[in-house]
Amino acid sequence: MSHAIHIDGCSASFTQRGQDTLLRAALRNGVGFPYECSSGGCGSCKFDLVAGEVMVLWPEAPGLTERDRRKGRQLACQCVPTSDLTIRVRSDPECVPRIMPRRLRARLIGVVDITHDLREFRFAGKEPADFLPGQYASIAIEGVNAPRSYSMSNLANPQGEWHFQIRRVPRGRASNMLFDNVRLNDEVEIDGPYGLAYLRNDNERDIVCVAGGSGLAPMVSIARGAAAAGLLATRRLHFIYGGRAPRDLCGEAQLRALPGYGDTISYHPVVSDARSAEEAGWTGNVGFVHEWLPRLLGDRMAEQEIYFAGPPPMTQAIQEMLMVRYRIPFQQIHFDRYF
Template sequence: MGAVAAHILRSTITLSHAIHIDGSPTCFVQAGGDTVLRAALRAGLGFPYECNSGGCGTCKFDIVGGEVHVLWPEAPGLTERDRRKGRQLACQCVATGELAIKVRTDPEYVPRILPRRHRARLIATADVTHDIREFRFATENAAEFLAGQYASLVIGGVDAPRAYSMSNLPNEQGEWHFQIRKVHQGQATTRLFHALQIGDEVEIDGPYGLAYLREDNPRDIVCIAGGSGLAPMVSITRAAAAAGLLGTRKLHFFYGGRTPSDLCGEPFLQELAGFGDAIVYHCVVSDGASAKAIDWSGNVGFVHEWLPRLLGGDLARHEFYFAGPPPMTQAIQEMLMVTHRVPFQQIHFDRFF
């Protein structure tokens, strides 16, 4: 980071800046080094967003007056047309003074729990697979979130926050559990897997995300996970069981892995009442050669291909939650909405890139 940029960011940490929404009496304050988006969400505003990290483009806005410092100028969430028109991503902008913006807020995005920053201490780790590990952190305050949401972790030695979903349930003890997949040469996961020790501290900022469990409908639930998308789906399943939702409906849990050694999730579900009856686990391996090499007798293919085979043709009878690699989530979304006409209101996921 250049000296000028570093100076700007240091200034925003010590100064507060008013941000006005054009055509509205709404004004909120950016403080503490927040981005425009996080400041809006902490103020309880319905600012549209998904990934909170520059990839999806949902938080686009126009500057009416004032200036911003852009944290990631090349963020893929902006198209070339957006750049020509001067549009910005709220998750990648820090106001450098009083700011006026144009954005259409939406009640759907109003946070049900306002995001907060917490100092958190690592208290335990446990391997889930050969490349997924659960990290458990504790904060002094209660862990307040909705099942399926994520938080942003600020890790010492890592250049930017990373978003990870919680796998546990909200609790008064202040425990936040994350099931994180190791990324080859990934800066954050290298630090987490190889440098972070029990007792070390990180900052947890959250909760964020809109793909949380909806309890107010009678439809059967389908959770679909791949990679570390396991965490939010485990949290949703735990919450559905704890809320008593599975007395009158089923929950189908799908996990897709490249090889049989990548499959996981079932042990977490086996701990819940109703496993094998109200909770049904389905696993799918995409690498047919690896499956054949060990005489794998389970499902082979892409996980989305198995949904209609195992659930039947009328997928619109279900409520869908999913998380995982972008190609998987894109394929699921297209199949549900285009091929099977599942209403958008029954499809819940946060886009990450």
């Protein structure tokens, strides 16, 4: 089953097939549909339904406000067309996929523990893995009602490997299923790549990567991508990782493997819980990463290309600090919100 989608007010149209959401169908067809999380939380993919019918996957998705609902707006990431549609949305050239997302089957080929609750799952498909450093993909896991989005930690490769660093979330069905039930050689469906917070190499600015929790994965991928592209021959890369307690800190081992570690690459761990730090005998940085970032960069903040990923409160605090307090140009700030 396929449906024709027409964008009101312009000549653009595309085709939706199968159970693709409106957003996935648009991106698969190279349409610059605005989006971020693609999971119903951020609200970036709002659109007006002019004609036709859709099946809404998550009617209560927090990405819509009550005002949006009164006006009849929908989220493209939560709508599956059930007829031909006419929609109204302002497309964004920045959202046109650099690499067209696709679905593939991949089997689990390895697992590596990173911390007590963070683990890297390595999958391999039959075709080359093509994505940009910092992007994410969705994984459909048997027994979980909807796909989950996770960032890749490795780089594009001809071997077809997709590495995901995933944190076990208490009562999180997908993460617990991966940790407890998925075994070597089990298969999942991967759909990607997606995401706009990928590595930029069109400027000479130093690079700052800020991560917390499983936000480690895209930041490690960006650091690896910068090193592989030779960007760190002329630039510095500051890597800041925040954890609640010292046992949550990670990332240094992956950075140590890169050329330039200790020279052009520096690692700055930060613990947010002072009591945990004291009990563990931690003598390093204590506080929230968004508070510590200005201490590191000072008046050089506006000279950086800044990437960050982590829990919503962390990313929100960093975004507000950079844009409101320091007035960093938006084009120098790169992040994808997860919910």
